[in-house]
Amino acid sequence: MDKLRSMQIFVEIAERGSLTAAAEAVGKSLPSVVRILASLEEVLQVRLLNRTTRRIALTEEGRVYLERCRRVLADIEETERALSQRQSEPSGTIAVTAPVRFGEMHVAPAVASFLERYPKTRVELLLLDRVIDLLEEGMDIAVRIAPLADSSLIARPVGSIRQVVCASPALLQRVGEPAHPRELADQPCVRFTGISPGATWEFADGDGRLAVPINSRVTCNQVGASLEACSAGVGFGRFLCYQVMPLVAAGRLAMVLQEFEPAPTPLSVVYPHSRLLSSRVRAMADWLVESLGHSMQSAQSGGSIRYCRQPE
Numbered sequence: 001m002d003k004l005r006s007m008q009i010f011v012e013i014a015e016r017g018s019l020t021a022a023a024e025a026v027g028k029s030l031p032s033v034v035r036i037l038a039s040l041e042e043v044l045q046v047r048l049l050n051r052t053t054r055r056i057a058l059t060e061e062g063r064v065y066l067e068r069c070r071r072v073l074a075d076i077e078e079t080e081r082a083l084s085q086r087q088s089e090p091s092g093t094i095a096v097t098a099p100v101r102f103g104e105m106h107v108a109p110a111v112a113s114f115l116e117r118y119p120k121t122r123v124e125l126l127l128l129d130r131v132i133d134l135l136e137e138g139m140d141i142a143v144r145i146a147p148l149a150d151s152s153l154i155a156r157p158v159g160s161i162r163q164v165v166c167a168s169p170a171l172l173q174r175v176g177e178p179a180h181p182r183e184l185a186d187q188p189c190v191r192f193t194g195i196s197p198g199a200t201w202e203f204a205d206g207d208g209r210l211a212v213p214i215n216s217r218v219t220c221n222q223v224g225a226s227l228e229a230c231s232a233g234v235g236f237g238r239f240l241c242y243q244v245m246p247l248v249a250a251g252r253l254a255m256v257l258q259e260f261e262p263a264p265t266p267l268s269v270v271y272p273h274s275r276l277l278s279s280r281v282r283a284m285a286d287w288l289v290e291s292l293g294h295s296m297q298s299a300q301s302g303g304s305i306r307y308c309r310q311p312e
Contacts, residue, residue: 004076004193006040007069010048014058014066015135017226019051070273091120091282097134098143100221101243103127107143110291114284121280129194129223134272140281142270143288145240153270156289159296160264163195164239166253168233178236181205181212182259188235191216192226195238203260210260227253240265267292 012022013033023033041048048062058066098107103125111123126139134142134153148155165184175187181203190216191199200211210251217235220226223243230237231252247253269288271281 003043004072004134006036008073009036010040011066011069011073012286013037013056014050014062017056019056027200029118043261056144074273089120090118090278090283092278092280093122093124094280094284095124095126095139096141096143096284097126097128097132097137097139099145100127102143102145102240105242106292106295107288110288110295113291114287117287118280118283121284123284129221134270141272141285141288143267143292144270145265145267147266148268148270153272155268155270156285157264158267158269158292160266162264163238163255163262164241164244164255165201165236165238166230166244168231169254171233171235172254172256174233177256181210181257184212184214184236184257187215188217189214190230190235190237191219191224192223192237192239193202193219193221195240201238202262203257204262205260209262267296294305 006193009028010023012025013019016022016025019033019037020030023030037049044061044065046061046065047059048065050057050059052132086145096107096111104127107127108125111125113124115121115296126137131144131146132139132142134140144155145161151297165181176183181201184201196214199216200213203210203212215235218226218229222227223239226237227243227247230236230239231247236256244253245253248255269285269292271277271285277285
C-alpha cells in the first residue's frame with residue numbers, strides 16, 4: 001500500500017467527517033476509499049474510526065494517529081517548499097469571519113489592503129456575532145473576541161478588548177453617575193444579548209467578582225440598535241469598548257465604572273492546523289495579526305478611549 005497516500009486520505013476523512021466527502025476531495029470512488037482505510041487499520045492493527053450509517057468518529061488511537069499524520073504531511077510540505085527555494089505569490093479565495101462591528105471597523109480595511117498587496121487573491125468576509133466551527137462552515141480564518149477553548153485551533157493573540165458600561169450625558173445628568181456597580185440594579189439598562197445573554201452584569205470588585213442584576217428596559221440582539229437606545233438615554237448599556245468608541249468620541253455616550261471592569265476579553269486570529277496552511281491563508285493570517293496589532297496600538301494611545309485596561 002502507498003502509506004503516504006493512505007495517510008492523506010485518512011486526514012481527509014477525519015477533517016471532512018465523511019467517507020463520501022473525502023472520496024470526492026481526493027478524486028477516488030467511495031469503495032476505493034473504504035478499502036484504503038481498511039488496509040490502513042489492518043496494517044496498524046488498530047481501529048481508527050468508529051463508523052455507523054449516519055456518522056463517523058475518531059477513536060482515541062485515531063486522534064493520536066491524525067495528529068501524527070498532520071505532522072508528517074506538514075514536514076513533507078515544508079521540505080518541498082524549502083527545496084523549491086521560492087514562495088509562490090498567494091492566489092485564490094480565502095474565507096474570513098469576524099464579529100460584525102469589529103469586522104466593519106478593523107477587519108474590512110485590513111482585507112482591502114491585503115487585496116491591494118496580493119491582487120491574485122479573493123476574500124469571502126463573513127461578519128457574524130457568534131462563534132462558528134471553522135471546518136463545518138468552510139472558513140479559513142476567524143478573528144475572535146472570546147476565550148478560546150478549542151485546542152485543535154491555532155490562536156495567535158493580538159490584544160484584549162475591554163467590556164465597558166456607558167450612558168448618555170442626558171441620563172447621567174438626570175440620575176447621576178454611579179459610584180459602584182450595585183447602583184445599576186436600581187437604574188434602567190439596555191441589554192445587548194451579544195455581550196450579556198443573561199440579566200446580570202459581572203464586575204471586578206477588589207479581589208473578587210460581583211454579579212449585579214439589571215433592570216433591562218430594552219433587550220436587543222443587535223449592537224447597533226442597542227447603542228442607539230443607550231445613546232438616546234433609555235438606560236445604561238454594557239458593550240465592548242471598540243463598539244462605543246465613535247459615540248464616546250462624538251460626546252453621545254460616556255463610560256462609567258471603569259475601575260470595576262471585568263478582565264478584558266482576548267482578541268485573536270484563529271485558524272486550524274498551522275503547518276498545513278496554504279500560502280494564501282498563511283499570508284492572510286500574518287497580515288491580520290500585524291494589521292489588527294497596529295489598530296490595537298493606535299487605540300491604546302488614543303486618549304481616554306482605550307481598548308485594554310491600562311496597568312496601574
